[in-house]
């Protein structure tokens with residue numbers, strides 16, 4: 001099994017509903033997002049997937065989050081935009097984009113700070 005991983009970044013604001021602590025107030029993060037894709041056999045160019053393609057797809061998804069108040073976006077209207085939920089959102093969007101490709105989106109990590117990371121995988 002082969003795996004490739006790319007890293008991208010976005011900045012946004014959010015707050016956590018029904019939470020008592022610092023994160024109940026509106027604040028921002030510079031998220032680091034890691035996307036891992038797996039494939040059993042190598043394809044064209046002896047690659048699992050072109051890094052630049054995966055970066056572009058990820059950028060397209062992160063554009064929908066960048067410099068937004070995440071709580072105001074439709075996806076997070078009824079659920080907290082936690083880093084866990086952000087990781088799931090990015091995972092689902094990239095999975096849709098790669099549905100016809102012979103690769104599997106394996107995991108998405110969303111780092112909200114240097115030492116705190118949430119991941120989503122199936």
Ligand SMILES: [Zn+2]
Pocket residue numbers: 014023027028029112
């Ligand atoms: Zn936060």
